Amino acid sequence: MSESTPKSRGKEAGWNSRLGMILAVAGGAVGFGNFLRFPGLAAQYGGGAFMIAYFCSLLLMGIPLAWVEWAVGRRGGALGGHSPSSIFMLVTRSRWWKYVGLLGVAAPLAISFYYLFLESWTLGYAWKMVCGEFAEVTDFKGTFGEFVGVAENGAAFDVSRSSFLWCFLVAFVLNYWLMYRGIGKGIEWFCKWSLPVLLLTSLVIMVRVLTLGTPDAAHPDRSVEQGLGYMWNPNKVVLESRNEEGDWKILQMLPQNDSAVLQVKEAQVAASGGAERIREITISEGLMNPSLWLAAAGQIFWSLSVCFGSVCTYASYVKKKDDIALSALTANSANEVVEVGIAGMMIVPAAVAFLGVAAAAASSTFGLGFEVLPQVFAEMPGGRVFGTLFFGLLFLAAVTSSISLIQPAIAFLEEFWLLRRRQSIVLVGFMAFLGTLAVSWFSKGLVGLDTMDFWVGTLGLYILAFCFIVIFCFKMGLKEGYAELQLGADIDLPFWVMYVAKWVSPMILLAIFLSWLYENVFGTSCPQIENLLNGEPGAYVPLGWAFLVLVFMGMVAWSSRRFHSKVKSLQSRLPIS
Template identity: 25%
Template sequence: MARLKLSHQAWSTQTAFILAAIGSAVGLGNLWKFPYITGENGGGAFVLVYLGCIVLIGLPILIAELTLGRSGQASPPQAMAILAQEAKASKSWVFLGVNGVLGGLFILSFYTVIAGWGLSYFFDSLSGQFIAMDADAAGVNFDALVSSSGQLIFWHSVVMIITVWIVSKGVKSGLEKAINLMMPGLFIILAILLGYATTTGAFSESFHFLFDPDFSKLTWNSVLIALGHAFFTLSLGFGTMMVYGSYIPAQYSIVRAALWIVVADTVIALVAGLVIFSIVFGNNLAAGSGPGLLFQTLPIAFGQMSGGWIFGTLFFGMVVLAALSSSISMIEPGISWLEQNWGYSRQKAAWSLGLATWALGLGTVWSFNWLSDMHWIGQRNFFESLDFLTANVMLPLGGLFTALFVGWVWSQTRRNQEIELSNPMQKIFSITIRWVAPILVALVFVANLIQS
């Protein structure tokens, strides 16, 4: 029998909440995906489209998720059950919360595997393995890692254990303490790397690549990629912002917090792009080299450049911090659900979900080696299928139905009381959350399914 109780935990300060939410949003997507999709889609023109999408999709849905969480004061499934009952709407809205919890856990199962690559590379760089590394050696090094299920399981396990240990301590003793160490550390490392980037001789080229728009290189597919990434980079659609919102005291401003999150996430992505492209261009390497940019191209650059040992170690240290700050947010909605609905202690919930998610992650581990030829959805292996299911189905639907509930089902008076916007801004938000954001998310959803 499910137990119903509201969240009694809260962030100690608004700054702690904003840092935690920024930590959730800033992850491998900023340091890994954003630079290479920018490189593949023409640079500055893509950045402009991306920024527009952040404003039209990311910000309104982020405000909507935080608002639902604080208003419901519970885990995503329970919050949606409470708010749907309040709005005299269908009980089926609870599945919006369930979709978020499951989506976060599914993503975490393969995210910790990829984060494990970053942790492995951090120690590789620390030990001097990248010194004088050329392209052939970089390829051999990466292939040796992903082909070894033993190595992948080890690093996957380490990341998962750290993640579970942090969240098992609770909001203030676990999440807040970890974020208060990780986020300043990430900012400091990024600032050091940015300072180095300005000395490479390629900083100007990197700046023009990111900010000089060349619309001749922008395709319709580029627009769809920008739409999708603007949505996913803010941790939308998988319950994190809703459960983080449930810990927000009533006196904190949701809109102010959302603006800080969006600005910080975007600035970090752009600064990371400046750092990465300055290093890449400074070593005469290709900008549009796909996902291999982080794990194959950059090690070559660190191996050839002066001071590469220290800067490579700092860079992959930053990757690890960003990955951990996101991984702890992915498991939190599930922990909240088990605590509030099923009477689990926080420690039991954390370690139970951690073990289950770790076991699911083995499918991703083996997708890179001995199960690479086993297909699940279409011609995709297990990892590709899980990535497709979450990125192309679960998260877009989560964001779409969040916008529809806040825009069309929930009481407008109740929504406005919670968000506390001025009258002109209320109208703009209403139009955006009712029409603009749902249409654009639906566009991404349908287009990705057709392309896939």
């Protein structure tokens, strides 16, 4: 067997068009973060000031980090690498960095384990909407718990109570069939038609939501107008109530210029005996909340999928003189249109219109999507149709994200073991199948999913983000990195953007990371760590399987000789230490 990469591999890997590449990158970012996490955070933090912090984080962290990953990815691709492991090694000129890059291979693959679990939820809920199963439901939280199997480990596999298993098999086959077809015929083809369908469908739902007005005349405070005001107005007058723990929670948003309504509510507050109060929330008060800034910056990090390793892999297939500066900006802009312009304008107003501000603000991320929205669709005229469309488009968005998480591992095996694509897919698919079963089997309290998201989907990705910054700013250098971004660029980037990427973005990222560590790892209570200390199988098994995948990838990287023969051919112009 030849020591060089087979010729056939070069033909099957690559983008057919610039539009397809942009849609694929945008599709990798569009997912649960757009349709579940963002509306949930906007509702929890009262919109307004949160949106200001969100857009500041987008400009100062999200877009600069996206340019960093695109530049590193294309530079590595020009040198012959297509996985984070090989890209890191080639760009830094050090073999040791290939082991650091393993995190960019194993972490996205491990995330895909529980992402497939979540995909199955959306497909199952779309089917339930088609069958009209939510028409008679009164306990939406209990229905969700039964479907995902929170009662006991393995409950999700009980086909007599849950259709999860069939949904998982459909989602799994679809993902790996697309990967089998390759970069152009699989990933690009799917994103070219699925994203326009997703956009059109979501626009239809958004228009329907924005024309709802006030669904229940008995609750004039529950309207689409109130929902839009709650999300976008940084200054609000709200009615709050004190819960059993003594914390104040928003009960209702009040019109600021309607003295008659305010007088009625003031009388209500006076009669409550201190259990309720009217308070004005100002923009300055919101922006002085550190938790709001951390939540907004963290959302940008997840929304754009920056520094996951997936964009780096996609960028490695871009031709050397093709534009990446405008392409990165376009992909991020498309993601923001879906997240802010569609998902936010669709989900938050609908929840407020049907359930009120209190229910919307109190919902968790998954609670808003799988416990609150089914109730909204059940009460909405034509809700069965629009609910089916919503969960169907959420499934499409999830598939475009999950296939981007799988590609780095496939590229890694193609490079370091010179496997053909179908061989790599079989091996990666086998690991993903077992990994997803491990996460979903330990479904009691969703401990398996929570464990993977905590250790891999949060801690691992923070570390990976710092690695990209180090490579771009210190290994490549700002001048070389800037030159890479400007090579073939359709826009001229000002050089000061490089200083933002070197100093401002890392400071924001470090603040998020330290706050996350303080709250979760060094805090007084961390359920994920407690589960490990208590020997909870739902915490150990999924995390252990992810660790075994990382060890396997490390053995592949260490044992490879064929890929290193390819690297030696580069030494004459780019020495590898």
